[in-house]
Amino acid sequence: MKRVYVWTLPTRLFHWLFVLLIIASLISTEEDRWLNIHAAIGSAVGALVLFRIVWGIIGPRYSRFGDFHLSIDALKEYLLSLLNPSRRTIGHNPAASYVMVAMLSTVVLAVSSGMLAYGIAENRGLLASLHTGFFQDMEIFEEIHEFFVNLLWVLIAAHVGGVLVDRLLHKEDRTLNSIIDGHKNMEGESATLSWYQKVVALIGIGGTIALLVYALTTPNNPLIAGYNKKVDYAKVNPVFVNECGSCHTLYPPSLLPRESWVKLMGDLSNHFGDDASLDSADQQSIREYLLAHSAETSTQEMSFKMMQSLEKRDMIAITQTPFWKKRHKHISEEIFKSDKVKSRANCKVCHSDVEEGRIEDSAIKILPIGGNG
Numbered sequence: 001m002k003r004v005y006v007w008t009l010p011t012r013l014f015h016w017l018f019v020l021l022i023i024a025s026l027i028s029t030e031e032d033r034w035l036n037i038h039a040a041i042g043s044a045v046g047a048l049v050l051f052r053i054v055w056g057i058i059g060p061r062y063s064r065f066g067d068f069h070l071s072i073d074a075l076k077e078y079l080l081s082l083l084n085p086s087r088r089t090i091g092h093n094p095a096a097s098y099v100m101v102a103m104l105s106t107v108v109l110a111v112s113s114g115m116l117a118y119g120i121a122e123n124r125g126l127l128a129s130l131h132t133g134f135f136q137d138m139e140i141f142e143e144i145h146e147f148f149v150n151l152l153w154v155l156i157a158a159h160v161g162g163v164l165v166d167r168l169l170h171k172e173d174r175t176l177n178s179i180i181d182g183h184k185n186m187e188g189e190s191a192t193l194s195w196y197q198k199v200v201a202l203i204g205i206g207g208t209i210a211l212l213v214y215a216l217t218t219p220n221n222p223l224i225a226g227y228n229k230k231v232d233y234a235k236v237n238p239v240f241v242n243e244c245g246s247c248h249t250l251y252p253p254s255l256l257p258r259e260s261w262v263k264l265m266g267d268l269s270n271h272f273g274d275d276a277s278l279d280s281a282d283q284q285s286i287r288e289y290l291l292a293h294s295a296e297t298s299t300q301e302m303s304f305k306m307m308q309s310l311e312k313r314d315m316i317a318i319t320q321t322p323f324w325k326k327r328h329k330h331i332s333e334e335i336f337k338s339d340k341v342k343s344r345a346n347c348k349v350c351h352s353d354v355e356e357g358r359i360e361d362s363a364i365k366i367l368p369i370g371g372n373g
Contacts, residue, residue, distance in 0.1 A: 005190035006090055007182040010201030011063045014052050015179055017208065021045045022156070032327075033364040036224045039118050039125055040215035043223045046111035047211050049104055051204030056104075058200060060191040062091030068101065069094040088173060090188040095162055103155045110148035117141040121301050122361070124226045131227070135299040228300055231357030237289045239282050247276070249348045250355040251318065253290045254298035255306060259313040261290040272317070302359045319344040 007015075021044055028038035056065040068091075069078070075094040092100055119127030121138035134141070166175045178184045193201075215223045233250060234241045244250055253261065265287040268276045278286070295303040302323075309323035318324055328344075336344050347354045353363040 003183045004186050004188045006062050006184045008060050008191050013205050032361040035361040039224050042114050044212035048208040049107045062191050067091050068097035090186050099159050106152045113145040117145045123228050128227045228358045239285045252357045253293035254303040257313045258291050258294045260316050263314045264316040
């Protein structure tokens with residue numbers, strides 16, 4: 001049995017770079033504040049898969065889609081001959097061919113739906129222009145993205161399982177080792193690279209790495225740039241800033257619906273246990289401003305999901321709303337009681353942009369235990 005060069009360097013680099021990016025993508029979902037990193041990695045995954053699709057058309061032998069075995073008869077024959085040592089496939093066997101095509105298709109759909117969800121829900125990235133038109137459907141796009149991501153993990157598990165089965169049944173073929181050094185122990189013709197294939201590989205692999213570095217290191221680049229506008233409350237309503245912001249966090253009007261603001265402004269003499277009464281002119285100014293910019297008027301994710309979560313539209317304690325409780329359930333009581341935070345209502349300690357009318361995931365500052373970091 002001779003050794004055949006099956007997987008050329010670009011194919012192997014694609015495989016391992018894909019593995020690293022998918023793992024990094026998974027890790028970046030652990031914290032809301034890493035969403036921009038997740039989007040940057042997703043962009044690199046999309047570029048890498050685009051290269052693999054091109055490589056599947058013009059690449060070397062065994063890496064081309066034309067060398068995949070995608071007929072049902074071939075799949076049946078392969079499965080029935082798993083224990084037959086004389087029936088081997090040099091490149092992708094029929095089962096692997098189906099899984100590979102399914103994985104590439106699923107990644108394309110996962111990246112596309114991720115860009116849609118990012119643009120529509122977060123008003124960020126290349127598809128942010130769709131935000132105002134489709135923000136009410138943001139959960140649908142998020143669910144679609146999650147579906148394709150979960151499907152991808154199923155396919156990855158099937159791929160890994162197939163490799164392990166092949167390792168168990170046909171260890172001598174070196175299928176697992178081949179993705180490291182490119183060689184299998186089989187009879188066949190070795191793959192070779194032409195000059196233009198080397199150029200395409202350099203552009204594809206190098207371009208993916210360059211895109212990743214650019215997306216991660218360049219602030220407000222088009223792939224992750226946000227378009228939720230900063231509000232200068234001191235200019236648009238100085239009374240609101242002076243009277244409300246002097247005692248506590250300046251909560252954006254878009255955090256609560258109209259009914260909540262009506263109820264809150266109607267009983268300032270009992271404002272969470274304090275007397276916050278104002279003269280009639282100031283009270284009227286603040287009330288009108290709050291109602292004009294309440295959650296119903298906003299397309300931001302925080303406003304939309306707050307509205308969705310409220311059964312009683314006249315709740316005035318933000319920290320008692322279902323949306324707030326769900327988003328903060330993982331934060332320990334010790335942090336809330338720390339010297340730096342002191343209260344659940346002290347939003348600006350962690351949300352550095354809340355007094356600008358925005359609560360961006362990327363602006364979240366996570367405090368260490370004790371809250372003094």
